[in-house]
Structures are given as structure tokens and as C-alpha cells.
Amino acid sequence: MIDPFTASIILIAFLAFGGLSIGLAMICGASVYLILAGYDPSIASETLLQGLFHSYTLLAIPLFILAADIMNVGSLADRLLRFSQALVGRFKGGLGHVNVFSSLIFSGMSGSAVADAVGMGKIIINMMTKDGKYTPSYAAAITAASATIGPIIPPSIPMVLYALVSDQSVGFLFAAGLAPGLLMGVMLMVMNSIVAHRRGFPVDDGTPLREMPRTTLQAIPALMLPVILLGGIYGGVTTPTEAAAVAAFYALIISVVLYRSVSLRQFYSTLLGSARSTATVGILIAGALTFQYVVTRENVPDALAAFLGQYDLSPTGFLIAINIMFLLLGCILEAGAILLIIVPIFIPAAQALGIDLVHFGVIVVVNSMLGLITPPYGLLLFIVSSITKRPLLEISRDILPFLLALIGALVIITFVPGFVLWLPRLLGYQG
Template sequence: MIIFLALFGTLLLLLFIGVPVGFAMIGASISVLAATRGFDSIPYEMLAQRTLYGVNSFTLLAIPAFLLIGRLMNASGISDRVFNIARSLVGHLRGGLGHVNVLSSMIFAGMSGSAVADAGGLGPLQMRAMERDGYDRGFSAAVTASSATIGPIIPPSIPAVIYGALANVSIAAVFLGSIVPGVLMGLGLMALVAYLSHKRGYPIAKRATLRQIAAACSAGFLPILTPIIIIAGILSGIFTPTEASAIAVVYCTLIAFLVYGTITVREFWVICKDTAIDTAALLVIIAGSALYAWVLARYQVTSQIIDYLAANIDNKYVLLALLNVFILLVGCFIDSVPALFLLTPILTPLVVSYGIDPVHFGVMMIFNLMIGLVTPPVGTVLFTVQRVADIPFGHLVKEILPFYIPLFAMLIAITFVPWLVLAVPNLLLN
């Protein structure tokens, strides 16, 4: 336990003074090794081998692919087409553009797999449209931020790929297990939007005609096939999740170049370069987390934690409740992807020892960390939307407070009703 406190405490200290997450993990690992073995006895060859081993994974190739898909979607004007589909379907309801905001995020989630891509790509379009129709800027920003968290829930999902690779569980199962929670999350946000819109007297738009709905769906038909291709291909066994991400990249590139003609070769080069930079930053985190996990295993930290909790907690639901609080606190200070690399090697063996399905736990943890994206003080999505909306941060936090109600309600539901997560993968994979 002392080793765990030293590892975790050193990591938090390095993060607090501004060291990047990947290097902070490496620094914490080396510090503990130096304290227990001395600098002269540190196995530097083993350290290099473990960091390289962390990134030497075919599965992780899906991460740059999904990052590239998100950037292609934003740059090619596909966001506009997705928004128009949602507007034609639910724009006539009370607070219609709030519902459009949530529904378009649910559709876009099946393409990008990233909350930041949703907030940065669809977000400005959603907020401009809502303001033009008379919605408060703070309310528009709050709806946009909260709906962006659906991005990594509904498959495909970058966090799901990362969790599946780290926990050694089926990525397809994590994808499928996220469908019901993602849809229920969207419906919960739409219910809150309807209530607040009625209370504040927001406008009702004219119902779209069947011709307008058909036109919007026709214009956006090819992009919304992306998640269908991915999920259908994985379930049919034609390709793996990693291969599916590559196929989706080719498909989206062909749409952008040949069908819509909205991206030039120069723009595509810039998109690829930016994706490579994002991927490199993630690879440093992955390498650092691999070394961090190796040190945890070397000093049997995980088994000590399991033994300690087993002696004090005998109910798995009590354990899940405590872990939810712990993960939420971590998510408030560390971004979701680094948090996954930090927590998965420690917590997955623990929950499995209590008989908890790792797919259920993975979806619960990802969902929890998505709430962290819109929770101060670090909330990446919160700051992204605040910058785009150009409103005081305190005002945005005040406006988003009611939206925590459906988010936390859904987190409690998937925590204590595992069927919500496991029903779809059990039905389709078994």
C-alpha cells in the first residue's frame, strides 16, 4: 500500500506542477524504482522495453483512425448535414433546437467517437442556430457541452478501444454495451431540455414536411452509414474493430473527396498532420501508462489493494458505488484518456475479483469519465464550449448544473442495473 501511495502521490505532484501526463507516469515510475532499488540498480533496458511494449499493439491503430474520421467529418461539411437531419426530425418540438442539438450529437457520435470533436465541430453550428432562434447563449452552451459527452458513449468510441485494449476484453462487446446507455443518456437530456424550454418559454418551430425530411436524410445518408458499416462489419465477423476503423477512414475520405468535393489535397494533408500530432501525444501517454502498470504489477500493488478491499468490503454494489465516487474525482482533475490508462490496470482486476463483468465496468467507467469532461476544474469539453460560446466560465457552470441530473441518473442506472449494458452484447455476440 505504501508503494501505491508513493506512485499515486508522485504522479499527482508531477501533474500539479504541470508535467504532461505521459511523462508524469514515467517520472513517477522511475522515482519509485529509484527509491526502492537505487539509481544504479534501475533496469533501464527493461524500462525501455516496457514503454515500447505499451505502444506495440495492433488494436491501438484504431485510435488514429477514429481521430482522423472526426477531423474529416468536421472539415468536409458533414456536420451541417447531420444537423439538418436532426432538425427535420425533432425541430418542431418545444425547445426544438435543444432537441436537435442532442439528437445531432447522438448521430455524430456514431462517426467521430470523441466528445471534443463533437464540441469543436458540431458545437459552433449548434449554438449559432439556437441563438438565432432566440435561445439564451448560456443555455445553448450548456446543451452543447452536455450532449457532446454522448460522443464517446455511442459506438464507435475511442475510450472503448483504449479500455478494451488495456483490460483485454472484447472491444466489440464494449461497443455494443454502450448503445443502450448512450441512447438513454440522449433521451434523458432531451427530457430535461423539454422541461427547461417549457419553463422558459422557448419557441416552437414549424414541423418539417415529409419532403423536407426526405431531402435532409438524402443529403446526409452517406455519412450516417459510417457507424452502420462499422457495427455491421464487426458483428458479421468480416473485420475486427481495428480493421473497421481503417475501412471507415477510406469510406469517409471517398465521401469527402469524390461525393461532396469539400476537401482539397492540401486540406487533407493538414488534417492528416494534425491527426498525427494528436496521435503522438496519445502514444506518449500509452507508453507511460505501460511502464506505470508494469511497476504496479512488479510490486504487486493491485493484489494488495484487492486483498485490502476484500477484507473490508464484501458487497460488489458497495464497491461499485465507492469506485464511482473515486473515478468521478479523478475525472474532475485528469482528462478521460489519461484517466483510463491510469485506472484500468488497477481497477479491472479488482472488479473481476468481485465477479463484476469487465464489459459492464468498462462502460460504467467511460460514462463516469465523460461526466468529468463537463465538470470543473479541468473539464475539457466545458472549456472548449466556453471558448467557442465566448461566455464567462461561471455563467456556463451555472447553466449546466441542471444537466448533471440526467447524467448522474443514467450513471446510477447503469451501475446498479448491469442488464442495461450487457443485454445487447449478450444477445448479439452469444
């Protein structure tokens, strides 16, 4: 008779590669495991409900999604883009710098790489390809690469998911992502400068100095959103979930009242879109919570720790192996699935080796984001390909320099833990 756990894994793989969402595939696999192992199948429902009801932090996810969608449908993205162009658009390869810089700002509001690529990405790609200044494939490549910063700089939906499985503070995880996110932005801008000089990209028209005050003033209400969001969390005024609610409400108020850029019909469509996105994430979380019960029953984390113990891996060796594995997994699995299914298996081993779990969380989230732009199956590559109508192979060639730059940033993030943890420690983290 086939082993129940093996049958569960085979079924999940078969359903997932057959086109079923990974969340539903995990629920089916866990149910089959319970039946074959002789357990009450209702345990799956009980585990799912307990996991959802006891995780107040999960409420932050739909609120961050709503805030990002409101900013996309309103004029906040346009104003932030004009502000970015005024600051960095006058340099060689200027619109490439604007692309990265606008992602740095927008990521402090959305917490989603896909929201960044779809929202800000459409606008900046049109700007870059207008008049033939940049090739569509290059515009698509740097847009996809800069979108990976979104879930690193707080707020971050993947960080919330990691907090769920690791029992770490969302606030400290957000703080730990700030310096790595800025480093990724700097690395992308350096690479953009190198490529711009090699390929002879033009110097774009900069914003006249006399218009700088007006452009900045128009962007201030939008720029205040991350200040309010993070100030509330680190000032002890709000929890991350409450801060997400404040962010969504603030985005709505300035879009409707101040900028008057969102109609009632647009707001209704935004709510529907946010609900669909939330449902997609919710099914994934539901499947992961159910499958985690199976993993726990099979003592997979303990078995893995014992297996690694045979090879006497050092913390450095473990982190190298983790980076290679998660980069490869990122090519075929979405970030949420990696964080909710794979990462919990390795957390006990990381703890046993003395690796700080906040630092470890940043490492796995960055790896998961790089997987979104790793050819040939990176999700963001498909998104920007659909926006530009350019072949995936063409975009993949242009994204390789940016992928190498981000891997360079990942090396620093992995092996210089003090760089990641200095801000959380400044805010009281004891790890």
C-alpha cells in the same frame, strides 16, 4: 531513505500539476522508481515497446481520430445537422433536441467527446444563439452535455483504451455502449424539454414536409458510415481496427468525391491535426504502459483487493464507491489517464466480486465522460466556454440540470447490468 514508489508518485503529481503532460510525467516517475529501486532503467523502454507492439487494437485510435477530423472539415456535419433539425427541430426547445440528436448520430462516427464538441458543437451553438433564441451559456451547456455521448455509443476511443487494460473484446464493449448511449440521449432530451418549458424557449421553425425526402437523401451517405463501421465488426467481416480504417477511407471518399467539400490543402491540414491528436494520446498510453510496470512490481492491485476485503464490500457497495470515486477523479484527470492508470488497479477487485468486466467498462467510461462536464474543471466546459466566450461559472450553472439527468442514467447503467449486456449477449457474449 524515501520509498521508491512514494517518490515516483510525488514526482508524477508535481510534474503533472506543474503543467507537464500526464504521459510524460508518468514516464519520468517510472524512470525514477526504477533507478531508486535498483532496476535497469532500460526496462521502461522495453516495457513501453512491448506494450505498443503487442497491441494491434491501438491502431484503431488514430484511424478513428482521422475519420472524425475528415467529417469535421467536410460537409458531413452540416448535412447531419440539417437531417436532425428536420426530425426533431419542430418541438418545444427544438434546437436543443437537435443538439442532442445530432450528437447521437455523430457519436456513431467519431468516438470522441472533444471531436463532437469542437466539430458539431461550433455549428449548433451558432444556430442556437442566432437571433437570441437561446442564451449562449445554455447552448454551450447542452452542447457539452450531449458531447459526452460520443465515447459511449460505438465506436469509442475510451472503450478501446479500456479493452487494452482489461483484455476484453472491443466488439462486445462497443455493443454494450449502444443502449446506455441512447439512454443518455433520451435523458438529455427530457431535461431539455423541462427546461425549455420553464424558461419559455421558443418553438423553432420545422423543416417543411416536402423538403424531408431531399434532406434525408442528402444525409444518407453520411448516415451509412456507422452502418458500415458496426456492420463490418459485428458481421465478422472486419476487426475493430480494420473497421476504423474503412471508416476513415469512407469519410474521405464521400467528402472528396461525392460532396466535393475537402480540398487538398484542407486534407493536408486534417492529417497534421490528426497526427497531433494521435501523438497526444500516444504519449499518454506510453506513460501508462510504463507506469503499469511500476504498479505491478509494487503489487498494488493485490494490496487494494486485500484492503477492500477487510471491509467485506458487496458488489453493490463496491460499485457505489467506484462511481463516487471516478466522478471525483473525472474533475481533475482526463478520461484517458483514468482508464489507463486508475482502472487497472480495480479490475482484479471487480473480478473477485463477480462483476462482469464489460459492464464494469461501460460504468467507468460513463463516469469518465461525466467528469468532462463536472464543474469546475471539466475539459468540455473549457472548450465550450472558449467557443461561446462565456464565463465558466455561467455555463456551470446551466449544465447542472443536464449533469443530474446523466447521473440518473448512470444509476440505471450501474445497477441494471442486463440493460447494458443484453446486446452483447445477443451477439454471442458469454459473460
